[in-house]
Amino acid sequence: MLEEADADLIGFFDELFRQATLASINNKYINGIKADIGLYLETSEVSASSIDILANIGLSVSRKTVNRQKTFISENHQYTVNNYCLQNIENMFILNIDNYHYIYRRNQLTLLKIYDINHFVTILLNSNPNIPKIPYYELHNIPIHNPKDVDFKLIINYINVNFISKLEKELRSMKNNKLVDFILYPLHNTKDYIEFANILFKVFEKIEQKDYFNNFIIPTICD
Structure with a gap:
């Protein structure tokens, strides 16, 4: 409707959608790298406060996020083991x-x-x-x-x-x-x-x- 009312908007929303999609993909990979850094720091016995400091400056995820991710990995691994045995x-x-x-x-x-x-x-x-x-x-x-x-x-x-x-x-x-x-x-x-x-x-x-x-x-x- 907006494009019909203003010809200058034709194609604008399509381009906006494409840019938003690219940005979300980029954020996904960036967040994945931050999560990997957080897991590495935690397994290297870095203190929780140090991990949270790095999270505050955008270099890692928080310690709570690391703990949630470890729980998810553990539960998913058990599923893959069960599936392997059944197959x-x-x-x-x-x-x-x-x-x-x-x-x-x-x-x-x-x-x-x-x-x-x-x-x-x-x-x-x-x-x-x-x-x-x-x-x-x-x-x-x-x-x-x-x-x-x-x-x-x-x-x-x-x-x-x-x-x-x-x-x-x-x-x-x-x-x-x-x-x-x-x-x-x-x-x-x-x-x-x-x-x-x-x-x-x-x-x-x-x-x-x-x-x-x-x-x-x-x-x-x-x-």
């Missing part, structure tokens, strides 16, 4: 529980220590779309578990001959992996590994697959 529920899974050491030198040495050493538990799940899930019971209802202990030489030979030698290079990549969790904790004994393996059991309960482990197995590598 690959008919395929073979392999679980890896690893004790990861993070060691770095302190820039300002103290009288007590010159290194900070942190121990993390990495819980990694791998699936192969070309191999079906492994049943607990073989033919004639014989369980896969061997009650007479494990013949490790036979297992190693079987793995080397029938698996490793035939494994294609692309299957050794990280593309089929899913990080289930990454926890600050030192792994010391078998009890610790079993405790963190239970995290995967809880995931299967959430996706209503709690009977999975009554019928199928997931080989677990504990390093």
